[in-house]
Amino acid sequence: MSTADQPARPSAIAGYEDWPRYVQGQQRYVSATAAAQELSEALGVPAAGPPPDATIDWTETHDGVTTSQLSWQLGFGPRTTGWLVRPAGVYGPLPGLLALHCHGGNKFGGADRLVELREAHPSAAEARAGHYDGRALATEVARAGFAVLAHDTFAWGSRRFDLSQPPWRTASALEARKSQWREDGVVPTDAELYNAAAGFHEDTVAKTAGLLGTSLAGMVAHDDLAALEILASLPEVDAARLGCLGFSGGGGRALTLAALSPRIRNYVVTCMMTTFDSLLPAYLDAHSWLLQTPGLWKLGDWPELTARSGADGFLVQYALADQLFPEAGMRDAHRTLEALHPDGYMGSFWPGGHVFTAGMQNEAITYLAANLGAGSPGARIQSTVPTA
Template sequence: MLTQPSAIGGYEDWPAFMASHDRFIPADGAAGRVAAALGVPAPTPVDPDRGLSWHDEVVVDGVRIRHLGWQLPFGPPTKATLLTPVHHDGLLPGLLWLNCHGGNKWLGAERLVDLGPETSPDVVALQRKLYAGRAVANDFARAGFAVLVHDAFSWGSRRFNLTPAPGRAADALRAATALWASEGVQASPELKYNTLAAQHENTVAKAAALLGTSYAGMVASEDLTALGVLRGLPDVDAHRIGAGGFSGGGGRALVLAAMTGDLGACVIACMMTTHASLFPAYLESHSWLLSTPGLATVSEWPDLTALAPNTRFLAQYALGDELFPVEGMRAADHRLQELHDDDRYKGDWHAGGHVFAADFFTQARDHFCEVLQ
């Protein structure tokens, strides 16, 4: 009898978790309909005294970096990093900055952190490619924030075990391996894993649908858990909390704001458009984070901001963004201006492509400082 490799390696306990776990139900009815469309599992409370494991600590250019983690009821342990300014008085405003998708599941939130000489070459390369060489978590901490970054469902420490790889992912790797050989490319473990994960995300989305959730819903649940961790940390003022991210991280921040309704500030960089604008040419540019079945019947992307009446939003658009048509971004910007006055929403347009450039960071930092400090 042939035995097939697990299609959810490392997550064999995921179905039992979904069968026994409650769904997340926000207090607001409209937010509840979005949560139901996404199939968001209720976030797992993490006790700040007993549920967190603290690991090594390092100081880099005035930023204290502490590694921590927690165990969810399914899958591998979650790794996270807390960054704070070395010198500060009293409680700090908290910031949950969410990593992009970036076609890179091998790396999680470490792509946002500078560990000095300990920073891996893979992280440095990704920061140069997508973040203008910047470790944004360090920079936000230097600006006076307690910054928590965490690996969410399918990234970094929470990635799937694809050894051995299930069928279609294995086929994709075999094809890529033949191409690399013809081109003389020596494939790194990171490149091999990300090649597998690109195909495997389709399998994860199918599994999520069968379990009554979605890929985006699973990520949202883990982001909600991380937000609870941030609020409970001793250095953090739980009443001054913001969230943000670039690309897929920006979409995650928008969903998080809609689910909680009480974030002070939210930054969405290079991740604001309308559903219709993705047709017909831009569907292939995006992951399942942007394509939850049924979500479009419940809410447009800009309309999610209306579910967070206490949040001040900044949306950043790139005129040369390869992943979104300009007309879709402009339609979203127009809708957001209809929904909110200038105090609640600011849309800003930048030259360049799908990169969290230096001017993006400066504006995001100033937004968080204005609202939260």
């Protein structure tokens, strides 16, 4: 077969062909302190530029909250979708919170798993049932008196790659998965097909990022920093009272965002804290590239990265039966954090596995409301005591 007769090689970064040029043309994100700048350099975070103009696509009020779908265009890739959720009839200025969705092996969707939507894709409900105790986290936080922005980040939801024609390596692995499904009599949904492909494709994304001098975590931080600036600019929001929270990969995003941006005053990390050493040799393969940026350990252990943040305080929630983190590593991280932050750190240990339970959510919301000065119009918060 001649070269002319060979099938065209699919794009390895479909939907993001403008990504390399964007990164090559950008300076690094400039942090407020030298310590934060070291993290920015290690992750390769591109400067996000001026806050993009956000368009309001629609607004509706239901069950005590007003939800607006926003969208904005960053300097590359698909347009971003996000949702602003706030208490109905309350216009602020309210404390603002960035709700950061998890990885969850679900890149077909993004922040839709955190928001109550009338026409949500079934994958959002599945993500809530599997990881959030069936609750829409951003909507619950808004009911406690916050203006909450939940956005799709780089490679998720509206920002996902186009894998309708997967690149060769991804396609080969996907065919093996399809074969197993056929053998098991399973007919995968569109979301399941995409997520299987995206799971294999994440290595290609990380490889591309590394070639460009950035990382998957750095690109996610780029999108999160842009969303934070949009949140701070909204008239409903008090820019002096901003926080963030996230579960699992979203917890890693919260820690990174708090370290990079002085806007974050308080934050919550749920089921995403351990020592790097505890992940070796058996637990490393359980995690995505969000936690495993090459060379990151040179800056210190995962809990030590919190010292690069200027936040007033933070809460870390641990699950004692977490399948992704050994208990010894979580306990070691807790002791490190207590020594580093004798006044600003709060840690709590909960029974159960890798799930952001209703009780944990209640604790996180109560903590953020107390520290960022939120009221509780229509709040549905009950006191729940964790088990140490």
